Amino acid sequence: MQLHFAGHNDTRIWGMDNEERIRRLAHAATLAPGGKDDPALWINLEFAFDPLWFRYLLKRPGTVLIARGKPVLAHLPSSSDRGWLDVMLTSGVMAAPAGFAVIDHDERPQIYNDSLRKLECPFVEPLTPQTVRSIERQSYYGAYKGVTDILTKYLWPELALVLTRVAARIGMTPNMVTMIGAALCVYATWLFYFGHFWAGIAAGFVFMVLDTVDGKLARCTITSSWWGNVFDHGIDLVHPPFWWYAWGVGVAVVGLPLGEETFLIVMATIVIGYVVQRLIEGAFIKSFGIHIHVWRPFDSRFRLITARRNPNMALLVGSLVVGRPDTGLVLVAWWTVISCAIHAVRLGQAYWARQSGGKVTSWLEQAV
16 A cells, blocks of 8 residues: 655654654554555645544545545545545645545544544644644543543543653653563562552552553554563553562561461452453453443443552552551452452343343444
């Protein structure tokens, strides 16, 4: 597939010009170069747009996206069939050939973003030096998951935006950010183990923020990689039980031991519950093709507080404030059991819904 660029634009966003940004999108989509009679994507470099539009039109030959009265992106059945777009661009008259579907961004069309679990109208904006910060902000928030935990969603988005901008400006890669975060994750574990809870919370907080930054940096600069994805998600998946175990050892260090039997029960509950909850989520995806958190509005709201690392850390911080880090760990165990039970019930309800002839689909999913 060929890429045809209309115009020229030296304005840089996330450390690159618009043409380089599009080429990265094409590389990420593994597009092979095409001949003159092969399909092509026509791109107006006057505009910057959310990568979701690139992926969306890539699957829809014969579609043109317009904004502010100008063509922005078009999927042409043939590379030679682009003269009408140049006419549209110079004349300002919107007259797509018969058979072409026209999407007008000014009408705020909504697209379901499956990978980020949200229904949205992806941004399209003229790219000028005056609009760079606005476009970067929209790009950053466009890369944010719509359904996630309460801390990631509400506590540190603005801080992570600043750090993402800094990282892009100085040329840091997402994997560099992940490496720094991994070191802080291990350091927080060590601090918890020896009862240095507040210092561990500080290290853990920075790690959790960087856990947001690396993903946003990868999406905004279009530098995601297989290894980076495995590295980032592997750390996310593995480390929480080690934090809870280290916290349990640490409470004994500060003179608030749980007792051997209680400690074993609490640890077994947290670790087994953590694994079971992940298995339930995996079973839901395998059975229905969607995340359990996007089935119904209740599931999306419950994802804010379900027993994952960040909500559990909020419980532990609260217990630390009142001087009872031991009680906090017990609360994490109870909340893990409750969350597992709720997810198990939701999985059973989904199977029952399908058995009864219903369709299990995301409440967010719609088409333009």
